[in-house]
Amino acid sequence: MRKLLIGSSILACLVVLGGWLNRPQPLPVRLLDVERGPVETLVANTRAGTLKSCRRSHLSFNVGGQVAELLIGEGQRVQQGQVLMRLRQDEQQARLQEAEARLEAQRNAREQRCQQAHLDQRDLNRLRHLADRKLVAADRLDQAETKANLAKLMCSASAVLIREADASLQLQRSLLDQATLRAPFAGIVAEINGELGEFVTPSPPGIPTPPAVDLIDDSCLYVEAPIDEVDAARVRPGTAVRISLDAFRGQHFAGRVSRIAPYVRDLEKQARTVDVEVRFDQPPADLALLTGYSADVEILLEQRANALRIPTETLLEGQHVLRYDPSARVLREVTVKTGLSNWRWTEVLGGLDEGTRIVASLDQEGLKDTVAVIPEDAAEPEQ
Structure with a gap:
């Protein structure tokens, strides 16, 4: 019996030890x-946004011609009104000079006709004084009145001819100006399509062609990004935004919502989105921001x-x-x-x-x- 108790105790200890080891x-x-x-409640863009310029013009001529002067290069900064490119203008210059000469001739002719009208009126006045004294025949007085009236009408008609010649001159100046491409605003030349001596043609209606000059105003930049349609109702113009650019990872820039598109964009095989535009509070002066950079926005709805x-x-x-x-x-x-x-x-x-x-x-x-x-x-x- 004693051996049995000892064996049972040993067995129990072994079971407890095994359970403890296998716990x-x-x-x-x-x-x-x-x-x-x-902590913030955010609305983020669903697809990558794009850094864009507030003003970007694809400049082209609306007349055809040969490039006679190319006064800029790609990457060059230009001022508003600066001449960028000129087409060959010798024919148009000749037409302009012809119109100027025609206007001058009409002015001289008017001066002559009006001087003649003034002289005929003076002759008529003298004959009327003589007619009052019964010293001039009535038919002669009638002839003088008719001549004076005709001269006066010719003088008045000359003014119309001058306006016509002046309008023709303005037309030729306008056509000459259309052969000159000027910068509508200050900016940087992004691209030039045309070389000295090449012939350029205007774009046919409905058929886009490369612009002669692509001009970008990089002094004003904004981010356009799509957000989900379900979030659009919570976003308001002026809402604070945090902007990040893939080109400058780890950096964030403060901004505000400047515009919310008035419609929902429905693209095939993509969720419906609403485009928002975001302006920088203070564009970074130490970074070269290029239009076309991919960007992300975080619209801050609430903050603690x-x-x-x-x-x-x-x-x-x-x-x-x-x-x-x-x-x-x-x-x-x-x-x-x-x-x-x-x-x-x-x-x-x-x-x-x-x-x-x-x-x-x-x-x-x-x-x-x-x-x-x-x-x-x-x-x-x-x-």
């Missing part, structure tokens, strides 16, 4: 503290400067988080009340206190309520 080991987990910081927050990725479905219980060294699933939220941070309105430690990542398998864990910063290093 589940605590999972090492990475924890973080619930802290305070800024010092909110209790947790990373959004730590939230389980149903607004739950896994809180670390240091007394039992296990995880506790707790429900939290949330406020503002974005893809990175979520505001906590209740359920957690500042400094409480929660699981930092939910990617690890086996994490659930009451599971035993050990914080990674407390785990013993491997031997």
